[in-house]
Amino acid sequence: MSLSSEVDMRSAAGNTSTEDSHSATNTGDSRSGDIETEASIDSEPQLLRGQVISLDRGYPLVRTSRGEEHAQHAIHLVKNSPHLAAIGDIVELAYSPGQTYPLISNIAERSSVLARRRMVESEREGCGKTDEQVLAVNFDFVVIVQSLGKQHINLDYLERQLVMALQSGKDAFVLLTKADIARYPQQDLTDAQSVVAGHNVFLFSINRSRLEQQTAVAPGAVAPGTVALSTVALGTVAPSALAQTAELVRLFSPAKTGVLLGRSGVGKSSFVNHLLGKGVLATGKVRKKDRAGRHTTVARKLVDLPQGGHVIDTPGLRSIGIYTATRGLARTFPEIVTAAASCRYRDCTHTHEPGCAVIQAVQAGILPVRRLSSYQRLAREVYDRA
Ligand SMILES: Nc1nc2c(ncn2[C@@H]2O[C@H](COP(=O)(O)OP(=O)(O)O)[C@@H](O)[C@H]2O)c(=O)[nH]1
Numbered sequence: 150m151s152l153s154s155e156v157d158m159r160s161a162a163g164n165t166s167t168e169d170s171h172s173a174t175n176t177g178d179s180r181s182g183d184i185e186t187e188a189s190i191d192s193e194p195q196l197l198r199g200q201v202i203s204l205d206r207g208y209p210l211v212r213t214s215r216g217e218e219h220a221q222h223a224i225h226l227v228k229n230s231p232h233l234a235a236i237g238d239i240v241e242l243a244y245s246p247g248q249t250y251p252l253i254s255n256i257a258e259r260s261s262v263l264a265r266r267r268m269v270e271s272e273r274e275g276c277g278k279t280d281e282q283v284l285a286v287n288f289d290f291v292v293i294v295q296s297l298g299k300q301h302i303n304l305d306y307l308e309r310q311l312v313m314a315l316q317s318g319k320d321a322f323v324l325l326t327k328a329d330i331a332r333y334p335q336q337d338l339t340d341a342q343s344v345v346a347g348h349n350v351f352l353f354s355i356n357r358s359r360l361e362q363q364t365a366v367a368p369g370a371v372a373p374g375t376v377a378l379s380t381v382a383l384g385t386v387a388p389s390a391l392a393q394t395a396e397l398v399r400l401f402s403p404a405k406t407g408v409l410l411g412r413s414g415v416g417k418s419s420f421v422n423h424l425l426g427k428g429v430l431a432t433g434k435v436r437k438k439d440r441a442g443r444h445t446t447v448a449r450k451l452v453d454l455p456q457g458g459h460v461i462d463t464p465g466l467r468s469i470g471i472y473t474a475t476r477g478l479a480r481t482f483p484e485i486v487t488a489a490a491s492c493r494y495r496d497c498t499h500t501h502e503p504g505c506a507v508i509q510a511v512q513a514g515i516l517p518v519r520r521l522s523s524y525q526r527l528a529r530e531v532y533d534r535a
């Protein structure tokens with residue numbers, strides 16, 4: 150199967166040369182000595198299209214019509230190292246006789262990207278600087294995951310996650326997990342809804358047995374598939390707010406891909422296992438003080454759901470810096486964008502300027518002051534204002 154006739158293989162590395170639609174044998178022509186060029190002298194490599202479905206420390210795992218196999222990046226992609234294949238990437242594999250691994254010779258243009266700003270930790274690349282890390286690509290929506298517990302949920306962090314998610318250009322929704330151990334489920338739900346600009350928020354728990362022990366509701370009152378909620382939760386949360394498993398599954402069907410974004414230990418892998426109806430992904434406790442941490446999810450993985458659709462599980466991130474996320478910022482704070490249209494100055498930063506409609510909205514009690522300070526904090530990061 151020739152790939153070049155099927156998909157636009159314009160390289161994600163930003164290669165816009167006219168050779169893009171040619172076969173992989175031509176992509177390295179200006180760099181004689183590249184592996185694929187040498188290999189192609191004797192015979193044309195066979196090309197196959199595939200998708201990166203797992204990334205670990207080794208070579209990316211790619212699924213093609215032939216099955217799943219590890220593949221190695223072609224040298225011209227490695228030279229553009231920020232643009233190596235990410236989970237979800239559609240890639241072109243080149244098979245040449247005598248090679249142990251097929252080569253990833255091209256990466257298709259991405260329809261969506263989830264990325265964060267990351268501190269560079271290696272001396273060689275310049276400690277203290279930041280770079281962009283691509284977490285997942287080619288998804289349809291982002292699921293922001295936060296867990297509930299004894300404390301109120303962290304709204305600042307939720308807004309930060311939303312900026313990052315909405316920067317992708319795709320939709321996002323929020324999954325509040327561990328509802329069974331939540332002390333303030335209704336308040337957390339309402340608070341979350343108040344900062345996510347109309348995006349859906351779901352309360353969720355994997356723990357149905359706990360529910361049955363704790364709740365005072367009559368047997369049978371909880372429909373199968375209803376998420377587990379504690380006595381407190383059931384007493385105070387409107388029934389319409391309770392996500393049903395079926396409802397969550399429907400978000401992924403018929404063939405949508407959702408990517409999970411959340412800290413380690415919030416229950417991302419448990420959620421995936423719940424959707425699958427079996428324990429496919431490893432789950433576990435997080436050792437907080439251990440910086441090396443036992444990350445139960447080492448790999449990024451694209452998992453097929455039996456009802457259709459896919460979910461990308463990512464390892465928990467210690468920090469999420471947001472990277473030139475102007476679109477994400479605007480989509481996270483639409484009420485500020487709307488008010489800002491009436492500011493006297495077009496480049497108003499809504500901090501001190503006369504005639505600032507945003508500050509006026511705060512003073513008039515229309516805009517909560519916490520929203521403005523939250524916006525300011527994130528805007529400084531997005532626009533790199535120290
Ligand atoms: N009580 C309760 N614990 C949960 C729930 N979901 C996950 N956990 C637990 O939280 C821990 C971390 O879960 P895991 O799925 O590995 O989190 P991940 O790091 O985000 O993938 C595990 O011990 C899970 O059993 C839930 O709904 N309720």
Ligand SMILES: [Mg+2]
Pocket residue numbers: 417418419431432445446462463464465
């Ligand atoms: Mg996990």
Ligand SMILES: [Zn+2]
Pocket residue numbers: 489492493497498499500502504505506507508
């Ligand atoms: Zn202003």
